Amino acid sequence: METLQAVRGMNDILPDQVGWWQRVERTAREVLENFGYREIRTPVVEKLDLFSRGIGENTDVVEKEMYAFEDRSGDWIALRPEVTASIARSYIQHKLYADPTLQKFYAIGPMFRHERPQKGRYRQFHQIDAEVFGIDSPMIDAEIMHMLRIFLEKVGISGVTLHINTLGCPECRKVYREVLKRYLTDKGDEFCPDCMRRRETNPLRVFDCKVERCQAFLDGAPALIEYICNDCRTHFDAVMEMLDKLGTPYVVDPKIVRGLDYYMRTTFEVVTDRLGSQNAVGGGGRYNGLVQDLGGPEVPGIGFAIGMERLIMLLQQEQQAAVQAPDAFIAAVGEHARTGAFLLLQQMRAHGLEVEMEFESRSLKSQMRRADKLGPRFVFILGEDEINRGEIQLRDMQEKTQQVLPLDTAALTLSQMIGKNSPEPVCSEPGQCGCAAQGGSGTVSQE
RNA sequence: GUGGGUGUAGCUCAACUGGUUAGAGCACUGGGUUGUGGCCCCAGAGGUUGGCGGUUCGAGCCCGCUCACUCACCCCA
Incomplete structure (x- = not known):
């Protein structure tokens, strides 16, 4: 085929689809700013170092899944695989920790990974990302998840579940990791080859193995929750208590382990069963060590990212597309x-x-x-x-x-x-004023 | 990186075991009304069957390679 074509895994968003994106972005800005988050725009390209330091040099992520290049001056740069590290970098570079009015940030934009595309997973994908620096209180953990739920409700998503877990802190996780590793090793060859490898490299990952046989052997495995220290336990209990009070439903799920070392304590994911194998619509967690690892002061952080492609796929399953007719x-x-x-x-x-x-x-x-x-x-x-x-x-x-x-x-x-008499559209509430220009039906299927 | 599936008109799909000019619906254009939409009717345009090579008297169909798409694995930011 000679015809010109977009790069693999990078998709055009055509005009008939763009309405979804605009609606999601508009709602995200509304909700995030309502919670006091401020938009930050960082470059799509960063020095490769930023991600290898932030994520870990020897992970698969850095070694083979990053979109990295050597530029003309011989510097190694990478298309951002996520935006947390960039925001942390910017936060440190501009010494934003000295400004008490700036602690909560959000970013919306494209991210990149060099991987074989599959459903809901592309080489250029888009995220809505929120980060909070400098607040260690479990209240903010609960609030950020609550906010995520509010956003999903406002944008019209149903049929998703909030899963939460705690990873403990580096100290107590280290202890648990060894206990778990011993348990897994004692089981010998009962696990699938992938899990046998995982138990050496990242034992916690065994928990989200998809092989049923492996899951069966995990029933008797030691639970992290029994090994975490008092401080971590107190924190997690407080998070759950606040979520209860806020009326935001959740399930505790020990499988939410996140892949990267900098995560600690609270981790969470919003999952669905309607997207095939890529079931997470969004997720995040607390990363108290990250800012310091990148050369900044000891500042705690917590954040999440929402995958826009997946979110929009869900929306499309339940709602009618908005049609835009001229006047x-x-x-x-x-x-x-x-x-x-x-x-x-x-x-x-x-x-x-x-x-x-x-x-x-x-x-x-x-x-x-x-x-x-x-x-x-x-x-x-x-x-x-x-x-x-x-x-x-x-x-x-x-x-x-x-x-x-x-x-x-x-x-x-x-x-x-x-009913229009100025260049500004009068209609800010689609579907509310009968204006033909914004036809979002706003209907959500009941299931 | 590994494995499976699929490539025919703009879109969704046909074409019996290999057989003559590759069809249909929708969409598109024109007409049926020298100036009036949807429904209906008529006509038209639109394809190197993803590409290259092979087998054969003959390939959309069989074989090889390649490209693309897709689903999954690994990994997950």
């Missing part, structure tokens, strides 16, 4: 009338109206057909007779009625009928 269409018959229509079109746009017309010389019938396809409520018809008399026909496509109007006030008349 009106102008059909013109004859050369002279077409020029008049063109001027009227621009006049209408100056009123903030979205109007289309046919530029080619086509039969009125074909113009009416096209108008019908585009779906506006109103169609103006301008022929030689009308333009000579200074008039125009206005057809209401729904009511199938037609009237004659003065041409010079046609734009004003339309804007009054539509």
Whole structure:
């Protein structure tokens, strides 16, 4: 195939899909800012070091899954695989820890990983990310999960579950890790080859093995919750207590282990059973060591990221796409009338109206057909007779009625009928005002 | 990186065991009304069957390679 094509795993988001993205982004900004988060925009490219230090040099992530390049000056750079490290870097670089008004950040944008694409998993993907620095209280752990839930509700997602867990702190996890490793080793060859390897490299990962046989042997495994220190226990209990008080439902799930070392204490994921193998829509956790690891002061942190592709796939399963129809269409018959229509079109746009017309010389019938396809409520018809008399026909496509109007006030008349009279769209609540421009039905299927 | 599945019109799909000009629905264009949409009717346009090679009298169909898409594994930020 000779035709030009996007790079593997990188997708175009076509106009008929973009409405979903805009809606999700709009809702995210609304909710996050309501909770006091402020947007931060960091570069899509960072020095490779940032991620290898932040994530760990010898992980698969850094070794083979990162989109890394040597640039022309010989520096190793990488397309960001996540944005937490970038935000932490920026936070340190600009000494934002000295500004008590800036502790909560959010970022929305593309991330990259060099992996074989699969459902809900692409080489360029998009995340909504939130991070809090400098707050160690379990209240913020609970609040951030609560906020995540509010966001999902507002955007219209149903059928997802919040899973939470605690990983303990580096000290108590170290103890547990050894206990678990011993347990797994004692079981000998009973586990799948992957798990036999995992028990050496990252024993906690065995917990989310998909092989049923492995899961069966895990029933009797020691639980981390029994080994964590008092401080971690107290923290986790407080998080759950606050979630209860906030009325945000959750299930404690020891399988939420996260892959990276810098996570500690609270971890969480929002999961669904409707996306095939990639079942996490979003997730996050506490990472008290990260800022310090990157050369900053000892500042605790917690955050989460939402995968936008997956979120939108879920939305599409339950909701109708919003269709965007223009406010009106102008059909013109004859050369002279077409020029008049063109001027009227621009006049209408100056009123903030979205109007289309046919530029080619086509039969009125074909113009009416096209108008019908585009779906506006109103169609103006301008022929030689009308333009000579200074008039125009206005057809209401729904009511199938037609009237004659003065041409010079046609734009004003339309804007009054539509209820738009400024370039700013009046309608900020899709579906609430009956405005045809934003057709989000807002319906959520009950299941 | 590994394994499975799939590639036919813009889209969704046909084409009996290999057999002549590769079809249909939707979409598109024009017409049925010298100026009026949806429904209906008529006509038209649109394909190197992903690509290259092989087997064969003959390949959309069989074989090899390749590319792309897709699902899953590893990993998961």
